[in-house]
Structures are given as structure tokens and as C-alpha cells.
Amino acid sequence: xxxxxxxxxxxxxxxxxxxxxxxxxxxxxxxxxxxxxxxxxxxxxxxxxxxxxxxxxxxxxxxxxxxxxxxxxxxxxxxxxxxxxxxxxxxxxxxxxxxxxxxxxxxxxxxxxxxxxxxxxxxxxxxxxxxxxxxxxxxxxxxxxxxxxxxxxxxxxxxxxxxxxxxxxxxxxxxxxxxxxxxxxxxxxxxxxxxxxxxxxxxxxxxxxxxxxxxxxxxxxxxxxxxxxxxxxxxxxxxxxxxxxxxxxxxxxxxxxxxxxxxxxxxxxxxxxxxxxxxxxxxxxxxxxxxxxxxxxxxxxxxxxxxxxxxxxxxxxxxxxxxxxxxxxxxxxxxxxxxxxxxxxxxxxxxxxxxxxxxxxxxxxxxxxxxxxxxxxxxxxxxxxxxxxxxxxxxxxxxxxxxxxxxxxxxxxxxxx
Amino acid sequence: xxxxxxxxxxxxxxxxxxxxxxxxxxxxxxxxxxxxxxxxxxxxxxxxxxxxxxxxxxxxxxxxxxxxxxxxxxxxxxxxxxxxxxxxxxxxxxxxxxxxxxxxxxxxxxxxxxxxxxxxxxxxxxxxxxxxxxxxxxxxxxxxxxx
Numbered sequence: 001x002x003x004x005x006x007x008x009x010x011x012x013x014x015x016x017x018x019x020x021x022x023x024x025x026x027x028x029x030x031x032x033x034x035x036x037x038x039x040x041x042x043x044x045x046x047x048x049x050x051x052x053x054x055x056x057x058x059x060x061x062x063x064x065x066x067x068x069x070x071x072x073x074x075x076x077x078x079x080x081x082x083x084x085x086x087x088x089x090x091x092x093x094x095x096x097x098x099x100x101x102x103x104x105x106x107x108x109x110x111x112x113x114x115x116x117x118x119x120x121x122x123x124x125x126x127x128x129x130x131x132x133x134x135x136x137x138x139x140x141x142x143x144x145x146x147x148x149x150x151x152x153x154x155x156x157x158x159x160x161x162x163x164x165x166x167x168x169x170x171x172x173x174x175x176x177x178x179x180x181x182x183x184x185x186x187x188x189x190x191x192x193x194x195x196x197x198x199x200x201x202x203x204x205x206x207x208x209x210x211x212x213x214x215x216x217x218x219x220x221x222x223x224x225x226x227x228x229x230x231x232x233x234x235x236x237x238x239x240x241x242x243x244x245x246x247x248x249x250x251x252x253x254x255x256x257x258x259x260x261x262x263x264x265x266x267x268x269x270x271x272x273x274x275x276x277x278x279x280x281x282x283x284x285x286x287x288x289x290x291x292x293x294x295x296x297x298x299x300x301x302x303x304x305x306x307x308x309x310x311x312x313x314x315x316x317x318x319x320x321x322x323x324x325x326x327x328x329x330x331x332x333x334x335x336x337x338x339x340x341x342x343x344x345x346x347x348x349x350x351x352x353x354x355x356x357x358x359x360x361x362x363x364x365x366x367x368x369x370x371x372x373x374x375x376x377x378x379x380x381x382x383x384x385x386x387x388x389x390x391x392x393x394x395x396x397x398x399x400x401x402x403x404x405x406x407x408x409x410x411x412x413x414x415x416x417x
Numbered sequence: 418x419x420x421x422x423x424x425x426x427x428x429x430x431x432x433x434x435x436x437x438x439x440x441x442x443x444x445x446x447x448x449x450x451x452x453x454x455x456x457x458x459x460x461x462x463x464x465x466x467x468x469x470x471x472x473x474x475x476x477x478x479x480x481x482x483x484x485x486x487x488x489x490x491x492x493x494x495x496x497x498x499x500x501x502x503x504x505x506x507x508x509x510x511x512x513x514x515x516x517x518x519x520x521x522x523x524x525x526x527x528x529x530x531x532x533x534x535x536x537x538x539x540x541x542x543x544x545x546x547x548x549x550x551x552x553x554x555x556x557x558x559x560x561x562x563x564x
Contacts, residue, residue: 352434356456356481357425360537364421373457386457386479415425416482 014307014315020396022047022303033366036401041186041214041345041392042370043236046300050240053299057292065291066265066282080291083298084281090301091231092222093248097280100254101294102245105213106136108232109180111247111284112209113140115257116230117178123149126175128206130168130192131157131382132185135375137211141180150177157382161188161337169200176201179208183215183231187376187388188337189320189345191215198227207253213237217394218316218343220309223248235293239394240300244293247284254280261286312395316344319393323402330409336388344393347374350409353416355389361415362389362408369405423533424540425482432486437493440475451478451550451561453542458484462550464495471495471503481543483534488547490527500555507548514544 020026025045028035037045057079063072065080081096088096102108117140121127127141131154138152145152153176155168163181172179179201184191194210201208207229212221216233223231230253235244249257259266259277263286268276277283304312323346327333332351350358359371370390373380380386391405442448442463451460460478464471474492478485491510495503510531513522518535534544546561553561 354479354481354485356458356540356543357483360424360540361421372455377457380457386459415421416430 014311014395016315016396016398019307020398022049023396024048024051026396030366030368031364034404036365036367036404038391038393038397038401038405039368039370040237040394040397041374041390043242044217044239044394045396046239046241047303049303050296050300053296054241054292057295062292064288076291079295079298080289083294086298086301087246090221090305091216091233091246091248092224094224095251098248098251098254100247100249100281100284101289102247102284103243103290104236104245105211105232105234106140106245108230108234108245108247109137109209109211110140111260112178112180112230112232112249113144115260115284116207116253117141117144118148119257121145121148121150121177124175125150125177126153126173127151128153128155128168128171128176128179128181130155130163130181132161132163132188132190132192132379133180133182133376134186134211134213135377136213137180137182138378151175154378155181157190157379160339161185161190161379161383162339162341163190163192163197165193165196165200168197172201172204172206176204176206179206180211181208182211182213183221184212184218184343185337185339185376185379186214186345187347187374187379187390188339189342189347190337190339191219191341191343193341194226194228202227214345215343217304217312218309219313229253235297235300238297238300239303240297241290241293243290244297251280254284259283259286263287265289307395313343315395316393316397319397319399319402320344320346322399323391323393323405326402326406327409330406331413333409336383336385346391346393347388348390349385349388350412353412355387357416358389358409358412361412362405365404365408365411367401367405367408420533420536424537426530426533428490428527428530429482429486432489433482436476436485436489438475438489438496439477441477442473442475445473445475447554447557449550449554449558449561451546451553453480453484453546455542456481458543458546460484460488460547460550462488462492462547462554464551464554466500469500471498471500476547480546481540483531483540483543484546487531487544488550490530491547491551494526494528495551503551504555507552510548511545514541 061075063076065077209230212233231248233246236242266286336347355371445463447464458480465473549561
């Protein structure tokens with residue numbers, strides 16, 4: 001791999017113009033206007049180095065991994081495992097054996113629900129989640145609980161969209177076998193007090209899975225310092241390609257879990273009588289993986305590191321504060337999700353205008369926002385709205401883009417006069 | 418900007434603000450629930466059919482301006498309409514909103530206001546939700562979705 005261009009720069013504060021220059025898509029227009037991409041919580045755009053990494057893999061060393069003795073396979077295998085080491089370092093796992101590659105965070109959570117859940121959750125047991133979860137951290141547990149005769153418990157949130165920690169604590173009981181909560185809400189932006197959550201759960205011996213889909217690209221995550229048992233994340237929000245998910249698991253858990261999917265690469269030996277499993281993490285990676293995806297994710301992580309997550313967080317927090325004030329000044333706008341500790345999400349409704357109509361009108365101004373329930377229908381119910389419009393920020397967004405959103409909302413008012 | 422004003426025509430904005438026949442029919446002979454899982458638009462449609470004619474119609478629900486106005490305008494058109502004609506109207510409306518934007522379409526009177534959605538492929542389902550719900554109600558099905 002050639003070194004990431006930005007790596008050499010090492011700028012102390014985020015230079016947003018230089019960052020933007022690394023993302024070719026930001027130069028395009030949308031609906032004949034400059035693209036204002038504010039749908040980052042759905043997926044982030046990709047820097048040129050990530051796009052190039054995919055092309056380079058297929059152009060120069062495409063081969064299957066962990067199989068051939070030939071040169072190309074050796075290069076591909078090394079690049080694939082090197083990506084795992086980068087991911088491991090990024091989350092400060094103690095060893096890359098603890099990093100399993102999946103398709104997305106949803107699959108990471110499903111892996112735990114199947115392999116850990118089916119081993120440890122039985123009739124009458126409980127799995128505890130929160131009221132702000134994405135469907136991907138609700139449905140796998142519903143399926144598990146239904147199958148095992150277990151019960152899904154839900155810790156409530158308050159009107160700001162913050163987890164009610166006392167209520168959460170009261171719900172961690174004798175029968176609780178797993179706590180699975182989001183590190184950061186995709187619909188509200190709330191950053192959960194994960195240290196407290198983990199401390200409370202561990203005091204009762206209950207393992208904790210954190211859904212880091214939203215958190216991982218906004219703030220540094222240290223799985224050892226957090227002492228979480230599992231951490232799920234997704235590559236395409238880390239400025240990497242779609243099709244790459246990440247699961248961190250403590251080694252003792254991963255060792256004790258049966259495989260998730262069976263097939264090639266996850267075995268040590270196969271006979272028709274019995275098969276034995278490969279070592280970690282390969283036990284959980286059946287079949288040919290997304291090799292170019294993993295390599296490109298590694299490059300995306302290099303890129304993030306070259307900018308610095310702390311710098312990214314600082315830039316995004318300043319932009320969030322600016323956006324929060326700018327939207328507060330919009331007539332008839334109500335923010336959904338006003339947690340004291342939040343990041344990068346501006347979810348809102350406008351009096352008399354359905355979010356879907358907001359989305360269509362601002363789109364005509366070149367502004368891309370998400371409208372709908374954000375795969376978090378229980379959150380919508382909690383706030384008594386059918387849907388929201390959501391602007392979500394990433395490292396390359398600017399104040400000018402927030403201003404463009406506000407202007408586009410003015411256009412919404414003109415249409416719905 | 419003309420596409421946007423084609424979509425949000427005054428008649429649509431008016432029916433969104435003041436939906437007609439926005440009520441539950443206690444004595445409905447037919448009813449169905451329509452749901453668009455993509456955006457969460459949801460409506461309940463009530464029909465009273467007497468001797469093969471729709472004598473009364475009402476709806477409830479929540480949704481975007483396009484889906485609400487479409488339901489409102491549809492209910493206006495259906496009162497006093499023979500069931501057979503309502504089925505034909507469903508087909509004609511469906512053909513109108515699914516015809517490519519640059520192709521001429523049949524004049525459907527007030528309903529022609531929805532020809533503007535053709536330039537917004539993501540919104541066609543909003544305009545057709547009420548009509549799918551009508552079809553479900555007439556077929557005595559409980560539910561319609563736009564999927």
C-alpha cells in the first residue's frame with residue numbers, strides 16, 4: 001500500500017477544505033446544485049484512497065485468501081490480515097484474534113445473538129436493550145427470545161432522548177443474560193453513558209454488547225478501557241466500503257461460542273462424521289470474505305487516523321452546536337433528541353409539514369437528508385411522531401452546508417405557505 | 418423549480434391542509450388499512466356500498482401531503498360512484514402516475530394534479546397508497562401495502 005496522502009500532513013486542527021478535496025463525490029452536483037450531503041448516519045462518502053484501494057486489489061493482486069501458496073494469494077492474505085490488525089488497533093483490542101469480519105453491524109449483532117445467545121439464553125431468561133435501539137439491535141433479540149422462551153426487556157428513555165439509568169439498573173436482574181445497547185443513537189444522536197452501563201451490568205456478571213455503528217466514526221473507541229464484551233461496527237460509516245462489518249469480542253466469549261455459519265475457511269478439519277473449528281477469528285468467517293472490502297476498510301481507518309478522531313470529534317461538535325442553533329431559529333421546527341451528550345445528529349420535525357415532503361423539497365435544493373423512521377420505529381412512537389427529517393454530520397461538512405439546509409427549509413415554508 | 422410546483426399544486430396543498438371526508442364511517446360495509454413501510458404513511462379507508470354503488474366514503478390516518486391529498490381527492494371522486502367504475506378509475510389513476518414524465522397522459526380531472534409525481538419516482542407510492550387501499554377494501558382484503 002502506498003501511504004495515505006493525508007497521513008504525511010498531520011494537521012493539528014481539522015482543515016475541512018483539505019479533507020473535502022480527498023472526497024471526489026463532494027465535487028459533484030445534485031439536482032443541478034452543489035451537493036450538500038447530510039445523510040452521513042446512513043452512510044459516509046469515501047475518500048479517493050479507499051476507492052483506489054479497491055481498484056488496486058482487483059488490478060494488481062486479486063486472489064483468494066488463506067488458501068493458495070502462490071504469490072498473489074500470499075499478498076492478498078497478508079493485506080486482508082493486515083486490515084484486521086488495523087481494525088484491532090483502531091478499537092484498541094488486545095489482539096486481532098478478537099476482530100471478526102462480517103457483512104455489516106447487523107450481521108455482527110446477529111452473530112452474537114446466534115452463537116452467544118443460543119448458548120447462554122434459556123427459557124425465562126432476559127435480554128435487556130434500550131428504547132433507542134435501531135431495529136438491528138431489537139429484532140435479532142426478539143427472534144432469539146421467541147425461540148428460547150426468553151423475555152426481551154427495554155430500558156426507557158426520557159424526553160431528551162437520554163437513557164434513564166436508574167430504570168436501566170433496576171432492569172438488570174437475576175435472569176438477565178445479556179445487555180445490548182447502542183453506543184450512540186442513530187435517530188437522536190444521544191451518546192449513551194456506556195461506562196456506567198457496563199459497570200452496572202458487570203456488577204451482576206452480565207455481559208454487554210455495544211452497537212457502535214454510529215459512535216465509531218465520531219469518537220475514539222477503546223474496547224479495553226470500556227471493558228465491553230462485544231462491540232459491533234460497520235465499515236461503510238467509517239468512510240470504508242459497504243459490505244464490511246466488524247465484531248469485537250472478548251476472547252473467552254468467542255472461544256466458548258459455537259460457529260455462526262458453517263463452510264470453508266472456518267474449519268480445521270472436516271470428515272463426514274465430525275468437523276473441528278478453525279482458530280479465532282476464522283471460526284466465525286465462513287466462505288470467501290469481502291477481501292477488497294476489508295483491505296479498503298483498513299485504508300479508510302488509516303485515513304481517519306491521519307485526520308485524527310479527536311480532531312474529527314471537535315470539528316463535528318462545533319458544527320453540531322452551530323446547526324442546533326441555526327435550526328432552533330427556524331419557525332415551527334422541533335428538535336427530536338436533545339440529549340446533553342450527543343453527536344452529529346440533527347433530527348427534527350416541522351409544524352404542518354410531513355418529513356417526507358421536507359425531504360423532497362430540500363433535495364431539489366441539492367441537500368441530502370434522511371426522512372422517515374430511521375429504522376427506529378419505537379423511538380418515533382416514544383416521541384409521538386410518524387417520522388423525522390434527519391441531517392447527520394461527518395468530518396467533511398461545513399457551516400455553509402448547514403446554512404444551505406436552513407435556506408432549503410425556508411423553501412419548504414414557501415411551498416407549504 | 419417547475420417540477421416542484423407541479424408536485425405541490427395548490428389543489429394538493431389545499432386537500433393536505435383540509436382533507437375532505439376525514440372521518441370514520443361507523444356503518445361502513447367495506448374497510449381496509451393501507452401502509453407504506455418505506456415512509457410510515459398509514460391510512461384507514463371506509464366505504465359504504467349499497468346496490469353496487471359507493472354511497473359514502475371516509476378515511477383516517479397520517480402521512481405526507483401527497484398521500485393525504487391523494488386520499489382526500491380520491492374520496493371526493495368516489496361518492497356515488499358504481500363499484501365497477503371505481504375499479505376502472507383505480508386502473509386509470511395507476512396508469513397515469515406510472516407513465517414516464519415525458520409521455521402524455523389521460524385527463525383525469527382533479528386527479529390529474531397527481532401527474533406531477535411522475536417526476537419524483539420515490540413519491541409515486543405516496544400518491545397511490547389510497548388507491549391500493551381502495552382496491553383492498555373492495556376486494557374485502559384487510560390490508561394494502563405499497564410494497
